[in-house]
Amino acid sequence: MLTSRQRGQLVRYAIYATTLALLVWAATTTDWAKLQEHFFDPKIFWSLFPDILTRAARNTLIFTLFGFTGGLAIGLVLALMRLSPVAPYRWAAAIYIEVFRGLPALITIVLIGFVLPIALQVRVPGTYGPGSLALAIVTGAYLAETIRAGIEAVPKGQMEAARSLGMSHARAMGSIVIPQAFRVILPPLTNELVLLLKDTSLLFVLGTTDQTIELAKYGRDAVADTFNGTPLVAVALVYLAITFPLTRAVAWLERRQKRAVR
C-alpha cells in the first residue's frame, strides 16, 4: 500500500509527464516554417515600428487614461450615492450600475457614439471625447461596487473618530475613510484598469480615423494590408509590454504599503 504522501507524489509525476508529452506533441506536429511565415515575418514586424507605438499604443493609453479617470470619478460618486441615507440616491445609483454592468461595453459605446447624438442632438466634443466617455461610463459602473466595498471595509470607528474631532461627514469621508478605502481596493482597481485597457479595442465601432486608431484596430488593419498575421503578434506584445509593468508596479506599491501600514 502507498501512503497518502506517496500517492500525491505519483499523481504529480503523472501530471508532469502528461504536460511534457503534450508539449512535445505540439512542438513536433507544428509546421514551424509555415507558422513563422504567417505570424512572425520579421520584415513586416519591424515595418510596424515606430508607428505602432507612437500612434496606436499612444491612443490606447490616452483612451485608457481618460476612461479610467472618468470612471473613477463616476464610480466614487455612485459608491457614495449607494451608501447615502437618501433612498432615491441609492436607487438611482443601483439602476445605473445594473444597466451599465449588464450591457456589453460594445452596446454602451454605440449608445454614446450614435444614439445620444441622434436622440438629444448632443455630440460629445473632442477627438477622444465620445470613446473616453463611453469607457468611463462602463468602468464607473464596475468601479462603483469596488469602491463601495472598499469604503465599507474601513472600520466604523474611523468615521466616528473623525466625527468626534468635529469633522463634517464629507470631510471625514474625504480625508480619513476614502484614502484608506483606496488602499484596500488597489488590487481590484488594477484589475479594472487592465480590463479597461483591453476594452479600448471595442472603440473601433465608432469608426476610427488616423487620429484615434488604437492598437487592436491598427493590428487588424495591418493584417488586411499585408495578408499576414504578424501585426497581431506585434500588437499582442505591445499590450503585454503595457500591462506587465503595470501589474508589477502595483504589486510593488502594495508590498511597500503593507510594510508602512499595519
Add this chain to the structure above:
Amino acid sequence: MSEAMQPAIELVALEKRFGANQVLRGIDLRVSPGEVVCLIGPSGSGKSTLLRCVNRLEEPTGGRVLIDGENICATDCDLDRVRTKIGMVFQQFNLFPHLCVLDNLTIAQRKVLGRSKEQAEAKAHAVLERVGLAEKLHEYPSRLSGGQQQRVAIARALAMDPRMMLFDEATSALDPELVGEVLNVMRSLAEDGMTMMVVTHEMGFARQVADGVVFMDAGVIVEQGHPDEVLGSPRHERTQRFLQRVLAR
C-alpha cells in the same frame, strides 16, 4: 459638586431605543466643570450608549443633551463645532492608520479649527510630551503598542483643546501590563481639572480619581454619589451584586 455653576454636561430625560430594544430609559445626569464622573455597570447596561449620546455619535430618541448649557439636540445646533469642545477616546483607539502620529494629531486642528501648520505642529508636540510620547512623532500607529496607541489617541483629542473628555472603556482592549500607563495619563488629566466622563471597569481608578460614580443597570441610573459611598457601601442590591462579581475577580 457646586450647584450654582452651570453644568458642563447635562442630560435630561435621555432615551435611546434601537428598534424595540430600549437601551436608555430616561437618564438625568449633571457633570460640573472640572468634575470626573465614572460610569460603571454590567455590560449591556447602556453606559457606552449613554456616553456616545453626549456628543451625539449615537442619536438620542428622546430627551436632551446640554453642553455648557447649549441644547445640542436642537435642529439649529452646529454639531461639528460643539464636538470640537468634547474630546473622545475609544476602546479600539481608532487612530488613523494611514497617517503618522504627527498627522493624526494635526489633521483635525488644521481642517476643523483652521490652525496653521506651525501652530498645529507646536500643539502636537506639546500634547505628545504630555502623554510621554514625544519621540514617536513620525511613527505610524501600527508600530506602536496598544498602550502607546491609546496615549496618542488621548493626545489627538487633547490637541483640539477640548473643554471636556469622554472615555469609552479606554483600557478594555489593552494587555493588562499596558493598562497602567493609560490610567496614569487619565489621572494626570483629572488632576489638571479636566471635566471627564469615564466608562470603565477599573474600580481602583474610579475609587481614587472620580468625584462621582454612577452605577447603571438595564438603561437606568440605579445609584450615584461619591465613590466611597457607591463603591464602599452601596445601598442598592443590584449595585452590591455587581461589585461583588467585579471585585471577586
